[in-house]
Amino acid sequence: MATPAPLPPAELISSGKMFGGFNRRYKHFSPTLGCSMTFTIYFPSTPLTCTTVPVLYWLSGLTCTDENFIMKSGAQRAASKEGIALVAPDTSPRGLNVEGEADSWDFGVGAGFYLNATEEKWKNWRMYDYIVNELPTLLSENFPQLDTSRASISGHSMGGHGALTIFLKNPDKYKSVSAFAPISNPVNCPWGQKAFSNYLSSNKSDWEEYDATCLVGKCNKVSTSILIDQGMDDKFLQDQLLPNHFEDACKAANVPLLLRFQPGYDHSYYFIASFIDDHIHHHVQALTSS
Template identity: 75%
Template sequence: MADTKPTETSSIKMFEGFNKRYKHYSPTLNCSMNFHIYFPPSSSPSQKFPVLYWLSGLTCTDENFIIKSGAQRVASTEGVALVVPDTSPRGLNVEGESDSYDFGVGAGFYLNATVEKWKNWRMYDYVVKELPQLLNDNFPQLDTSRASITGHSMGGHGALTIYLKNIDKYKSVSAFSPIVNPINCPWGQKAFTNYLGDDKSAWEEYDATCLISKYNDVAATILIDQVKQTLFIESGVPST
């Protein structure tokens, strides 16, 4: 059986803290996965940091945000740990998994696939269940009871839907240029048909617009920054 304990594969000092990359076997996804943690500088060995999960967009890995954003500067000042998972399973060699940038590898859409061919695409369970437990078990300096979630584009979609279905797990949610109504856009329709089948009621469980209409009494502050006329580049592929 593969070892689920994370192994550190790189460490880079930044803003007096450290970017660290880890690799582990994921039972949820049935493959090896990478994730990054930015640890802010610590004033004492017993200090515990709140966690901000960042979910990336189409074509990204766990490296894009860590390399490009510069968010570590603020995280260092505020004493917040950044946790950045990958965007999909990798290395499973499922037929067609790399045929297009908006489906399969790099495009997990933070859902649990129900179509048999894509049964390992369970990024919702990975982000909501497996990864927080992994952090709890292996990183005592992280306080996952004080966690928030955010993301960009497909990751903004993931952050919003995960938060709306798990309000008790996160202190806040924010999203940058998120896909907020995927059942009514080509990317979402393509992904949901292939991952979830033709039952559109199943699609609605991963659509922030549908979820917020169901939970219209939700007592929460949701920040959405919908940048217009700006081209984001994710691994060379334009994304709104």
């Protein structure tokens, strides 16, 4: 079998020092998505004796880019202290000018839902393949200081949905998973139903392949606890996020879950910044235990 051709290289856009490490933003052409993409890496300050660092992928939510988490979460302080890299990709293809891609904030541009679309019109929306396959390969080819074999995944809202589903479908690729206010049962909420009906058509069994509540009972390799934080003053809690559905599914499947409801917190990055250190520590324990 022929060796796959190397991916197009990543080009540095910007760099800024923070807590001894560097936020560095890159762009590259994605063969998977058929367009240029951006991603940001926080490289921690590491001792000279440390040759590689593990990776925590962060998947952002609706309307976001690769920059929201990097600019607003404050995660770099704990990441630098613990010696892990943060990798924040964009949330969807951009610049394809597909009709209707920017008609609403919860679908299309900024709303890739971390799936592989099956509808022809949205054929470039293959964020699942981009996150699971292309991006780790690109990182391995361009950044030898990153140990992509030691990786965990986290995210917020739509990105929390992405983190949970990607982890549950690929338990051998990631050491741990966590989420802030994830869309936990998208087949039963308006955001998910809108996205899935457009990207995946009307076949509900296809929808369930990207629903954490449906997937958790099919995954028998979850050995580390799943961590979820949910703000109790989140206006999307009751209609869109449905964490209790996921909790019930985890109990039925005997999957370890720590679901924490945080009084007074909403859906914003104020909430994420308040608890991100706990999530970094959660992942560090898994990334350094083997």
